[in-house]
Amino acid sequence: MSLPGGGGDGKRTGIRPASGERMASPESKVKGNGLPEKDAGGTPERKEARSHSSGHKLALLAVMDYLLRETDEEHPVNAAGLRTMLASRGLMEDRRTIYTDIALLSSYGLDILKAEGRTGGWYIGSRKFEMPELKLLVDAVQASKFITEKKTRDLIRKLETETSVFHALELNREVYIASKAKSGNENIFYIIDSIHEAMRKNVQIVFQYGYIDTRKKLVPRKGGARYQLSPWALVWQDENYYLIAYDADVRKIKHFRVDKIVKMTVLEGEERTGGDLFRAFSLEEYLKKTFRMFSGEDTELTLRCADYLAGVVTERFGQDVLLMPAGEGFFRVTVEVSVSPQFYGWLAGLGDSVELISPEKTRIAYRNYLLGLAARYGEPEGEVRKEHVGSGYEET
Numbered sequence: 001m002s003l004p005g006g007g008g009d010g011k012r013t014g015i016r017p018a019s020g021e022r023m024a025s026p027e028s029k030v031k032g033n034g035l036p037e038k039d040a041g042g043t044p045e046r047k048e049a050r051s052h053s054s055g056h057k058l059a060l061l062a063v064m065d066y067l068l069r070e071t072d073e074e075h076p077v078n079a080a081g082l083r084t085m086l087a088s089r090g091l092m093e094d095r096r097t098i099y100t101d102i103a104l105l106s107s108y109g110l111d112i113l114k115a116e117g118r119t120g121g122w123y124i125g126s127r128k129f130e131m132p133e134l135k136l137l138v139d140a141v142q143a144s145k146f147i148t149e150k151k152t153r154d155l156i157r158k159l160e161t162e163t164s165v166f167h168a169l170e171l172n173r174e175v176y177i178a179s180k181a182k183s184g185n186e187n188i189f190y191i192i193d194s195i196h197e198a199m200r201k202n203v204q205i206v207f208q209y210g211y212i213d214t215r216k217k218l219v220p221r222k223g224g225a226r227y228q229l230s231p232w233a234l235v236w237q238d239e240n241y242y243l244i245a246y247d248a249d250v251r252k253i254k255h256f257r258v259d260k261i262v263k264m265t266v267l268e269g270e271e272r273t274g275g276d277l278f279r280a281f282s283l284e285e286y287l288k289k290t291f292r293m294f295s296g297e298d299t300e301l302t303l304r305c306a307d308y309l310a311g312v313v314t315e316r317f318g319q320d321v322l323l324m325p326a327g328e329g330f331f332r333v334t335v336e337v338s339v340s341p342q343f344y345g346w347l348a349g350l351g352d353s354v355e356l357i358s359p360e361k362t363r364i365a366y367r368n369y370l371l372g373l374a375a376r377y378g379e380p381e382g383e384v385r386k387e388h389v390g391s392g393y394e395e396t
Contacts (some may be wrong), residue, residue, distance in 0.1 A: 047337040059091045064100050067112065071123035072164040076115035078122075130172075131160045138171055145315075146188055146241040146259040188241075188259050195231050195258070204230050204273075205245075207264035209256060212311030214331060218263060227256075230272035233283060234258070244283065246274025253281055257337060296340030299360050304332050309385045316346075321383055332357070346370045 036264070066085055071077050077085075079098040086093055091100070102122055106112045111125040129137070141147060160168035198205045206228045210218040229245035232253075236242075241258040276341050292312045303327050305313060312319060317335045326332035337343055344366055347354060 023208060038138055041076060056093070058089075059086055059093050059097075060101050060104065062086060062089055063098070064105055064110065067105070067110065067122065068127075069165055073113075073115075073123055073125075075164065075166055076119075076121035076123040078115075078120050081121065109344065124164070127160075128211060131167055134159055134163060134167075134171060143346055144236075144241075145239045146257075148188065151189065163233075164232075172322075177381055187255075187262075190196075191258055191264055192234065192241065192260050194264055194266055195234060198231050198272075199233075201266070201268070202272050204228060204267045204270040205264055206267055208262045210262050211261045211308075214307055214310045216310070216314055216319055216323075217259065224371050226272075228267070229254070230274050230279040232272070232274070235283065246272070246278060248273050251277075253277060262305055296338040296343065298336060299339045299359065299362055300334060300336050301359060302332060302334045302357040304330055304355045304357050306330055308335065309350060312350070339365070341369065348373075 001180060004214050027068050037379065047278075057191045062085070063082055066077065066082065082101075083093060083095070111127075113125040115121045115123055133155055136155055141152055141159070144152070147155070156171070160171055163171070176332055195205065205227050208220040209222075210220050211229055213219050220395050229243075229247055231243055231245045232242040232315055232382055233246050234241060235244060235255075243256045243258055243261070246252075247252055247254050251274075303313075310323060310331065312322070313333055313335075317333070321333055321335055331393050346358065347366065348370065
């Protein structure tokens with residue numbers, strides 16, 4: 001048997017010529033200039049040796065692939081099983097060669113363990129990722145709202161290749177993708193990559209920023225206005241990815257939802273600005289200032305909302321909710337909510353741009369919640385100005 005890259009039986013075929021010389025085989029032809037022409041195929045013995053060597057290299061790779069994908073502690077494979085697998089691929093190896101392959105792969109670094117029991121065999125012990133680590137990564141991908149449903153499934157399929165097919169089935173059974181909370185922006189990964197590129201090159205970016213309209217489509221804000229900014233960080237907060245960037249026009253650090261960025265361009269040669277301000281900027285404190293998992297009574301309720309809140313509603317309750325026209329500039333939506341003080345707080349944050357229509361029981365409870373809050377601040381002094389009781393909601 002030969003090691004990968006060796007001759008057919010480990011022996012040399014023919015005599016090696018002296019350094020700098022070229023030896024012609026008996027079948028070599030002579031060119032018109034008197035020099036021998038090298039035969040493309042070589043002797044039959046050499047052809048057979050090369051074929052045997054290539055076949056063994058393929059067999060070694062096939063054994064490694066099979067061990068990584070088809071074995072674990074509960075599913076070892078013995079020499080007979082490996083020979084059967086190789087034969088199904090048109091590769092033939094004897095029992096002794098199988099044992100040599102296992103030794104070679106072990107010396108290469110694979111953690112191949114010997115199985116106990118009557119049939120024996122081998123399996124992969126430790127891997128690049130252990131199952132708890134893969135489950136953690138799968139959970140993170142599932143929970144990431146900025147990753148689209150399609151890309152989520154693609155990423156999970158790739159993670160499954162990092163373990164045996166049997167453990168991959170276990171991972172797959174535990175996968176639940178809450179598609180209603182997923183972004184619809186399929187360009188998200190390219191946008192993230194371009195932002196990293198801009199930060200690496202220390203240059204600015206320009207893009208349009210979108211919002212979800214009542215058709216549930218991502219459309220540019222401000223008539224397609226372009227935002228030119230200096231990107232300084234990407235952060236993951238509340239299951240979304242945010243760009244932290246400096247806006248030189250207002251001399252201020254701002255944040256933007258990455259999955260709402262469209263038509264982004266890296267501005268080569270436009271050096272970033274705002275570095276001093278960002279270095280003095282506490283990202284942790286910023287994220288603390290700028291909601292959750294509290295239980296309550298599950299209730300189906302109806303809200304009447306201003307049209308501009310369509311994106312807020314679909315992001316909170318999912319893309320499959322039905323938005324029905326409810327008068328000029330408003331829509332009506334029915335959703336199921338676990339009613340709690342945290343829900344009331346979310347509702348109050350939207351101000352008079354949203355009204356809880358039904359059920360009456362929940363409407364009364366919400367009114368009492370607001371009256372309770374108002375009571376803490378006493379009676380208003382002077383005239384209550386309209387802008388002080390508006391929605392208070394405005395995206396960057």
